[in-house]
Amino acid sequence: MKSDIEIAQEAPIKDIKEIASVIGLTEDEISYFGRYKAKVDYKVKKRLAENKDGKLILVTAINPTPAGEGKTTTTVGLGDAFQRMGKKTMLALREPSLGPVFGIKGGAAGGGYAQVIPMEDINLHFTGDIHAIGAANNLLAAMLDNHIYQGNSLNIDPRRITWRRALDMNDRQLRSIVNGLGGKVNGVPREDGFDITVASEIMAVFCLAQDLEDLKERLGKIVVAYTYEGEPVTAGDLKAQGALAALLKEAFNPNLVQTLEGTPAFVHGGPFANIAHGCNSLIATKMALKLADYVVTEAGFGADLGAEKFLDIKCRLGNLKPDAVVLVASIRALKHHGGVSKDRLGQENVKALDQGMSNLEKHIENLRDVYQLPVVVAINRFPTDTKAEVDTVFANCKKIGVPVSISEVFAKGGEGALDLAEKLLAEIEKGNNHFQQVYSLEESIKDKISAIAQKIYGAKGVVFTKDALKDIAAFEKLGYKNLPVCMAKTQYSLSDDAKLLGRPEGFEITVRQVKLSAGAGFIVALTGNIMTMPGLPKVPAAENIDIDSQGTIKGLF
Numbered sequence: 100m101k102s103d104i105e106i107a108q109e110a111p112i113k114d115i116k117e118i119a120s121v122i123g124l125t126e127d128e129i130s131y132f133g134r135y136k137a138k139v140d141y142k143v144k145k146r147l148a149e150n151k152d153g154k155l156i157l158v159t160a161i162n163p164t165p166a167g168e169g170k171t172t173t174t175v176g177l178g179d180a181f182q183r184m185g186k187k188t189m190l191a192l193r194e195p196s197l198g199p200v201f202g203i204k205g206g207a208a209g210g211g212y213a214q215v216i217p218m219e220d221i222n223l224h225f226t227g228d229i230h231a232i233g234a235a236n237n238l239l240a241a242m243l244d245n246h247i248y249q250g251n252s253l254n255i256d257p258r259r260i261t262w263r264r265a266l267d268m269n270d271r272q273l274r275s276i277v278n279g280l281g282g283k284v285n286g287v288p289r290e291d292g293f294d295i296t297v298a299s300e301i302m303a304v305f306c307l308a309q310d311l312e313d314l315k316e317r318l319g320k321i322v323v324a325y326t327y328e329g330e331p332v333t334a335g336d337l338k339a340q341g342a343l344a345a346l347l348k349e350a351f352n353p354n355l356v357q358t359l360e361g362t363p364a365f366v367h368g369g370p371f372a373n374i375a376h377g378c379n380s381l382i383a384t385k386m387a388l389k390l391a392d393y394v395v396t397e398a399g400f401g402a403d404l405g406a407e408k409f410l411d412i413k414c415r416l417g418n419l420k421p422d423a424v425v426l427v428a429s430i431r432a433l434k435h436h437g438g439v440s441k442d443r444l445g446q447e448n449v450k451a452l453d454q455g456m457s458n459l460e461k462h463i464e465n466l467r468d469v470y471q472l473p474v475v476v477a478i479n480r481f482p483t484d485t486k487a488e489v490d491t492v493f494a495n496c497k498k499i500g501v502p503v504s505i506s507e508v509f510a511k512g513g514e515g516a517l518d519l520a521e522k523l524l525a526e527i528e529k530g531n532n533h534f535q536q537v538y539s540l541e542e543s544i545k546d547k548i549s550a551i552a553q554k555i556y557g558a559k560g561v562v563f564t565k566d567a568l569k570d571i572a573a574f575e576k577l578g579y580k581n582l583p584v585c586m587a588k589t590q591y592s593l594s595d596d597a598k599l600l601g602r603p604e605g606f607e608i609t610v611r612q613v614k615l616s617a618g619a620g621f622i623v624a625l626t627g628n629i630m631t632m633p634g635l636p637k638v639p640a641a642e643n644i645d646i647d648s649q650g651t652i653k654g655l656f
Contacts, residue, residue, distance in 0.1 A: 103210045104655045107218040110359045118357045122189065122390040129355065132226050133189040135217050138352040139365075141310065141382050148391035153187075154422040154527060155388060157396040158477075159406035159466075161458050162600070163590055165417040165441045166431035169210070169509065170397055171480035173427045173516070176213035176478075176508020177523075178395045179360040180516035189213070189391035193379045193399070194229060194354070195222050196297040196371075198269040201641035205656040211509030211517075215356050216365050219652045229267050229369065229524060232305055233296040235318075235343045236265040237327065242339045243323050244279070248286050253336055254326045257289045262323035262615070263631075267296040271634030294631040298374045303619035306380045307416055308369035314351060321618035331577060331616070353383035363391070372399025373590045374631055376408040376621070381417045391478055400538035400590035402426060402462040406414045407555050410470055412538050412583045412621055420534050423473040423526050424466050427506070428459050430484045430492065436601045445483040449491050456495045457602035461593060463501050465555050471533035473526035476503040477519050480510075502526060508650050540581045544571045544613070547584040548624050552608040556593045562609045567624075570613035574622060585621040595626040 101109075115137045119129050129137040158168040158177065163245060174190065181188040192215065195207035206217045206222035215221060224230070242264055247255055266273065273293035279286035296302060300321055308314035317336030326332060348489030353367040368380035377399030378384075387394045396407030413419065431444040436581050437447055437455030457478065463607050466474045476496055476578070478489070489505065495505040502522045538550040545563065552558040563571070574580070591597040594606045614623040635641075644654040 102656060103206070103214060104653065106212060107214050107359070108651070112218060113357060113361050114217055115355060115357070118361065118363050119355060122363050124390070126314055128318070130352070135356065135514075136220060136226060137355045138226060139355050139386070141352050141386070144382070144386050144389065147386070147398060150389040151392060152388040153394050155165050155391045155419060156393065156395045156423050156425065156523060157406065157409060157421045158395060158425045158427060159402040159409075159462075160400070160427040161432060161462055162401040162403065162436070162592060164432040164435040166425050166429060166435045166444050168429050168432050170427045171207055171475050171505070172210045172213045172509055173396045173479055173506050174395055175209040175215060175358050175426065176506065176513055176516040177519060178362045178364070179213065179319060179358055179508070180520040181395070182360060182362045182381025182433050183513045183517065185522060187392040188362055189387040189394050191379050191384045191387045191396040192363060192364060192366045192485060194225055194366055195431075196369055197267045198295050198297070199654070201635070201644070202269045202633060204637055205640050210656070212359060212512035213508035215366060216359060217356070221356065221366055221429055222294040223457065223652070225366070225650040226350075226354050228354070228367070231347055231449070232267045232299060232302050233267055235346045236299045236301045239301075239321070239337070239339050240264045240321065240345065240492065244270055244583065246337055253332055254328070255288060255324045255332055256327045259325040260289065260323065262321075263291060264293045264423050265299045265452075266293050268283040269295065269633040269635045271632065274630070274632045284300065289527045292632070295371070295633060297369050297371050298631040300616045300619050301343070302368065302370045302620075305351065305614060306370055306376070306378060307413070308351070308621055309381065309417075311344060311348065311351060314347065315340050317618040317620070318343045319618075320324075322615055329573075331617075332473060337577060351382070353380065353386060357623050366605045372405040372408065373629060374587050374623075375619075376412045377405040378409050378413045381413060384419070385417060385605055402465060403555050403593055404586070404588060404590055406466065406545060407537070408585060411538070411551075412585060415536060415583060416498065416620060421472060421476065422532065423452065423523050425475055425477050426459070426462055426466060427477045427479055427524065429479045429481060429486045429620055431481055433459060433537065434628045436598070447485045447488060449487050451486050452491050453495070455601060456492070458593070458600070460495070460499060461602045463499060467501065469554050471535050473529065473531055474501055475522050475526055476501055476504060477506040478518075479506050488535070492586045538584075540583065544575060544580060544584065544622055548586070548610060551584060551586055556608060557602065558594065558606055558608045560607050562607050564609065564611045567613050574613065574615050579615060579617065579622065583621045583624045585616070587623055587625045589627050589629070597627070
């Protein structure tokens with residue numbers, strides 16, 4: 100079978116000018132990056148202001164496993180299915196980070212015959228947005244250290260600097276460093292470290308800003324350090340927000356590409372979902388809703404992380420209301436949640452599948468009963484799936500009253516999601532959408548965290564360490580009580596223990612630290628051993644990536 104990159108490279112690709120015209124954009128409103136990529140002026144939204152919003156469909160998944168779920172692939176295939184049905188459709192996706200591309204995950208442009216293209220460009224640098232965000236992050240770090248070096252008129256305590264440098268690469272060597280060595284001329288020595296760029300607060304700010312003015316205002320609110328008296332020091336105090344916004348001006352315009360079947364797609368922004376809020380940019384989503392009748396978007400990782408943050412943070416800040424949710428799973432992944440090891444997932448095991456269904460059922464309950472949204476389950480089909488296993492999934496979904504569809508987009512493209520698209524339309528037309536959030540902003544920070552842990556994860560309670568309680572008290576005293584909460588948790592389990600698969604019960608969530616992202620507009624609660632700078636695996640994907648004498652890239656997936 101052909102690899103993803105071979106399929107992408109052999110596919111006919113339309114001039115981006117043609118894709119832009121399909122959704123009603125003029126040449127004056129786009130800037131070309133070659134023939135197949137373009138940036139769309141974000142100010143187009145003013146011209147489109149009177150347009151009625153299209154339907155917004157969120158694609159999420161069960162807790163991810165090594166077996167694969169196919170969330171992005173399903174998202175792309177579903178968009179193509181709507182397009183085949185004659186619906187004016189757009190996708191709104193995140194940009195891949197170079198760290199996972201060269202690490203363990205590989206690319207993030209879909210797979211098989213459900214991809215966004217040109218996949219090599221999208222996975223490697225793209226239009227430079229993430230590099231611009233990294234440059235802005237590091238300019239702020241440089242201005243902070245320079246302020247201290249030049250006399251420290253703001254009275255910053257070097258031991259209480261919270262702003263770290265950023266790099267869009269997996270590099271564990273940079274997690275903790277000491278800089279400013281080599282004498283007085285080289286700065287003030289202090290402990291420091293790097294985060295991967297997509298974990299930077301600037302990425303979160305970038306993805307939640309409504310326009311350039313809002314972007315600049317949010318950048319100015321970023322808290323970078325505290326004074327000796329314990330007062331917060333912001334990027335605005337350093338007079339950095341104007342320069343940061345200038346660096347991000349071009350990046351802020353959404354990127355327009357297409358699928359293998361020519362469906363228009365915005366690929367813009369890319370915050371991590373187990374650290375940040377894990378959604379593409381708000382500006383791209385809202386613009387797509389004005390340009391298309393159906394917008395298919397995705398949230399990162401499992402529904403307990405990505406969908407929760409999409410619904411409780413992005414929808415709240417952007418005044419969005421999803422019309423329906425697709426919950427993606429694979430039979431292989433469900434068997435893994437039922438206790439089957441990765442090397443035996445190709446063998447029929449109805450008993451394990453039955454046990455693993457508990458993970459799917461919890462996510463269904465959350466989306467349907469807690470958030471009050473219409474849900475359709477999409478089973479991403481693998482060749483090893485047996486009839487008995489498929490029948491088991493359908494029987495279980497019927498028992499709990501949720502529609503289910505077999506997705507074959509990897510092998511068939513949009514054709515493989517026509518049934519899924521029809522079932523979604525049927526659910527939307529029923530009108531059973533009473534969208535609500537898990538908590539109100541007026542609740543305390545502790546109560547918001549507890550609401551997520553108990554209602555969404557199924558925890559019996561939350562344990563707050565002394566440091567976490569100290570952080571919460573400080574932030575509430577500083578006036579940040581009414582911000583939403585962004586949970587930083589393992590993606591592999593509903594709990595904060597990656598080894599607890601399926602639907603664990605009787606567990607507690609331990610919050611070890613609470614951080615403030617004042618610019619993004621949320622409080623981050625860290626659980627478990629979440630890292631903001633990943634490392635490369637023993638055999639990184641980079642070892643298999645190559646380029647030939649003709650400039651053709653190989654090994655991306």
